[in-house]
Amino acid sequence: MRDSRETFVNHAFVTGFPVKHSRSPLIHGYWLRELGIAGSYQAHEVSPEDFPDFMRQLKSGASGFCGGNVTIPHKEAAFRLSDRPDELSAELGAANTLWVEDGEICATNTDGQGFVANLDERAEGWDQISTAVVLGAGGASRAVIQAVRDRGIKAIHVVNRTPARAQELADRFGAAVHAHPLGALSEVMTEAGLFINTTSLGMDGEPAPEIDFSMLAKDAVVTDIVYVPLKTPLLRQAEAQGFAIVDGLGMLLHQAVPGFEKWFGRRPVVDETLRQLII
Ligand code: ATR
DSSP states (O other): OOOOSOOOOOEEEEEOSSOTTOOHHHHHHHHHHHHTOOOEEEEOOOOGGGHHHHHHHHHHTTTOOSEEEEOTTSHHHHHHHOSEEOHHHHHHTOOSEEEEETTEEEEEOOHHHHHHHHHHHHSTTGGGOSEEEEEOOSHHHHHHHHHHHHTTOSEEEEEESSHHHHHHHHHHHOTTEEEEEGGGHHHHHTTOSEEEEOSOTTOTTOOOOOOOGGGSOTTOEEEESOOSSSSOHHHHHHHHTTOEEEOSHHHHHHHTHHHHHHHHSSOOOOOHHHHHHHO
16 A cells, blocks of 8 residues: 655755855755655855845755755845854854745854854853964954954954955944954964964965964864864964864854754764765
């Protein structure tokens, strides 16, 4: 006898332009296999001009997707075109995770959650420090600053090549956040307990600039959101100077957790096998 019950299989996506470099299909594919879920997660390249139509099809159900991840350059448009952005994404003006509920597109941004989950795992007690230095003032920096501020870090010094962008973040995030030009880096590092790099400084074949971390507090943690290579030039320098370092791979893995749970109904675990698979 044929079973007349329908089997619902959820399909999720990652979209960007380009999207082929994305590690997300590997991450979600691993979890789907591990948990034995008959769902799918696939890379789906969409150009900026086609993105509004992609969102319309997501909302109507025509695309067959229940939700997905959004990466560069669609994060701002995903936020704007969603029906129910949450507070986190609204404050950032950017979304990286979408799902459809009652015919409406809901949106959030999990980058900051990924960042703090990685620190929670690898630098327990980090949120007891009072002062952090953030290098860079782009989209990624914004999500990191929001998350660090929300965990109660009292002073966050944003240092950026283009000081106006750092100032924009200070204006956006309020009293805890202070803007500085690159030249002030050593000075603002004095006694800071956490140093966060959000730039690609020293990557892309450029020589890594020498950063003297010695002004930081002795037990400071230095972390990078770049994860290729796992030990970035900046992390190597900090390690050579005796500081604890945390690489950025865990941020990538942990930011994927809330989306998977929304689309497939199970909370996945970031384990060592997954780390090895993605490196
Ligand atoms: P993302 O969204 O990934 O953060 P972005 O918005 O392009 O990317 O931001 C990149 C950040 O890295 C910026 O803070 C940028 O500094 P500017 O605001 O002055 O552009 C910083 N950055 C990139 N390359 C840099 C370099 N060679 N030296 C100093 N800062 C650099």
